[in-house]
Amino acid sequence: QAARSTRTIVIAGVPAGLLQDDVMADILTIHFQMSRNNGGDVEEVTYPTQNKGVAYITFEDPEVVESVLKKDQHLLQDKRLSRLYPLTLSRYSQHVSSSLIHLISLMP
Numbered sequence: 001q002a003a004r005s006t007r008t009i010v011i012a013g014v015p016a017g018l019l020q021d022d023v024m025a026d027i028l029t030i031h032f033q034m035s036r037n038n039g040g041d042v043e044e045v046t047y048p049t050q051n052k053g054v055a056y057i058t059f060e061d062p063e064v065v066e067s068v069l070k071k072d073q074h075l076l077q078d079k080r081l082s083r084l085y086p087l088t089l090s091r092y093s094q095h096v097s098s099s100l101i102h103l104i105s106l107m108p
Helices: 021-033 062-070 094-106
Strands: 008-012 042-046 054-059 074-076 085-091
Touching: 008 062, 021 042, 021 054, 021 074, 054 062, 062 085
Parallel strands: none
Antiparallel strands: 008 054, 008 085, 042 054, 074 085
8 A cells, every 4th residue: 555645646726616515526536537637546535625726636556646747737627617627736745735725825
């Protein structure tokens, strides 16, 4: 069992307040399981989090983290969303998540 943190990514830019939280978690799961998004088996989606527009995705295989992060751009797309939402991905670590969250808090 690989350490959980090596299998987890932080997603910023999740559209908050548009859909029910469990529906948004399902949309994120589907997005990150698709091969066209370099995805793989998702073990868990943590959404909502304490930070608006942020989710955590834990994959079953740490190699999926690498392939997902290599993809140039992730656009969240679903028929229940009115438009495409660009997502910002980063590796999960206490340091990265706090600096990322600081950046998000500065966004308009």
